Amino acid sequence: MATETTxxxxxxxxxxxxxxxxxxxxxxxxxxxxxxRQLVIINWSGEFDKVxxxxxxxxxxxxxxxxxxxxxxxxxxxxxxxxxRRITGxxxxxxxxxxxxxxxxxxxxxxxxxxxxxxxxxxGQLSKQYNxxxxxxxxxxxxxxxxxxxxxxxxxxxxxxxxxxMIDGLGEPVGAATVxxxxxxxHTGSLFI
Amino acid sequence: xxxxxxxxxxxxxxxxxxxxKTAQAVKNVPAGELIEVLATDPGxxxxxxxxxxxxxNAIVEQTEDEGVYRFVIKRA
Numbered sequence: 564m565a566t567e568t569t570x571x572x573x574x575x576x577x578x579x580x581x582x583x584x585x586x587x588x589x590x591x592x593x594x595x596x597x598x599x600r601q602l603v604i605i606n607w608s609g610e611f612d613k614v615x616x617x618x619x620x621x622x623x624x625x626x627x628x629x630x631x632x633x634x635x636x637x638x639x640x641x642x643x644x645x646x647x648r649r650i651t652g653x654x655x656x657x658x659x660x661x662x663x664x665x666x667x668x669x670x671x672x673x674x675x676x677x678x679x680x681x682x683x684x685x686x687g688q689l690s691k692q693y694n695x696x697x698x699x700x701x702x703x704x705x706x707x708x709x710x711x712x713x714x715x716x717x718x719x720x721x722x723x724x725x726x727x728x729m730i731d732g733l734g735e736p737v738g739a740a741t742v743x744x745x746x747x748x749x750h751t752g753s754l755f756i
Numbered sequence: 757x758x759x760x761x762x763x764x765x766x767x768x769x770x771x772x773x774x775x776x777k778t779a780q781a782v783k784n785v786p787a788g789e790l791i792e793v794l795a796t797d798p799g800x801x802x803x804x805x806x807x808x809x810x811x812x813n814a815i816v817e818q819t820e821d822e823g824v825y826r827f828v829i830k831r832a
Contacts, residue, residue, distance in 0.1 A: 600810075623772045626779030627810035695770045704776045 601630045601751040605742065608756060609638030609664075611671035611683055611698065617756050618701035625708035633705075634742045635733075636715035639756075641666040642698070643712060644728050652723030660722065668698050668730075706732050713737045760828070761789035767796045767824060774800050775807050778829070782813065785831045790816070793827040800825055 602624040606617045617633060624631040635643050644651060644666035651661040664672075676682040690697065696704070705712075714729060716736035726736075746753040764781045766774035774795045785791055791813075793804070801818075804827050808815050817828035 619772045622776050623807075626772070626776050627807055629810075693770060694768045696773050701772075704773075704780075707780065708776065 598750045599630055600628070601632070601745070601748060603742065603745045603751060603753040604631075604633045605753070605755045606633050606635050606639035607637050608674065609641050609671070610674040611686065612674050613756050614639070614642050614668075614671055614698055615701070617754075618698060618705055620754065621710045622701055622704045622708055625705065625710045631705075631708075631710045632734075632742075632745055633710060633712050634715060634737070635712055636718050638664070640714055640718045640722070640724070642668045642671060643714065643730055643733060644724060645730055646670070648728050651728050654723065657721075657723035666728075668702055671698060702730075713741070759790070760792045761785050761831075763792040763794070765794050766800070767794050769795070770797055771799055771803065775803055778804075778807070779811075782811075782829075782831055787831050789831050791829045791831060793825075793829065795825045795827070796823055798825075800827075804829070 602620065604617050604621060606614070608614070617639075621631050621633050641664060646667035646669045648666060649661070650658050651666060652658045671683065672680075673682040673686065689695075711734050712732070713734045714736045716738055719725075719729075719736055726733075745751065762781050762785050764774075764778050766777050769777070774793065774797055778791065778793050782791060793800075795804075797803075804815060807813075808829060812832035814830045814832070815827055816830050817826075819826045
């Protein structure tokens with residue numbers, strides 16, 4: 564009953580609000596589009612304990628209606644290489660780097676207390692025990708909710724990574740100027756992780 | 757009171773999955789319809805309040821029973 568009586572009021576409020584927005588837009592020469600809140604994350608680190616907040620904040624921002632972009636740069640690009648790629652790159656140094664730091668979302672190390680894989684294993688066990696979503700699940704949620712992942716072109720070149728090495732669904736590789744423009748738009752929060 | 761259109765069972769799930777699953781479910785719910793969310797994460801009380809403020813959806817009912825939080829949300 565209560566919902567039925569409040570519904571027309573809500574519609575009336577909305578149209579009044581729209582009229583006001585239009586009036587303001589006309590007065591200020593604004594485009595008239597409602598303020599789109601935005602989150603920009605620079606994902607630089609690439610370790611489990613840093614990729615997790617990126618994916619959590621990213622998925623929740625998208626779930627809350629924010630336009631969400633994640634710039635994948637330096638170590639932070641490596642988790643977004645396909646899990647099946649073992650050795651990447653063209654020259655020996657690039658190959659050596661991928662050997663030392665295996666790329667892919669399923670091969671994340673800890674930034675501290677890694678202890679030759681003991682740390683990630685224990686965190687994995689605790690995550691299961693407390694039903695914490697895995698990085699794979701969170702990445703899937705981000706992609707479903709429309710988070711835009713933007714690989715850094717310079718990092719791709721330096722590590723010798725090609726588009727086919729990267730997971731599906733990433734945006735076009737971009738550079739710092741593109742990210743800077745996004746970060747300085749109105750109603751935008753930005754994080755460097 | 758209208759009927760519940762969709763129920764999201766997020767019991768046992770940790771942040772951010774109750775919000776993420778609800779946001780995904782909401783996409784398939786017509787405006788004005790009700791979504792019921794069941795969660796056991798105590799943080800979800802503040803999180804759903806914040807999420808509804810961000811998205812314009814409204815919590816029309818909120819109860820707690822033996823550690824299970826139940827939110828009834830009206831789709832904007």
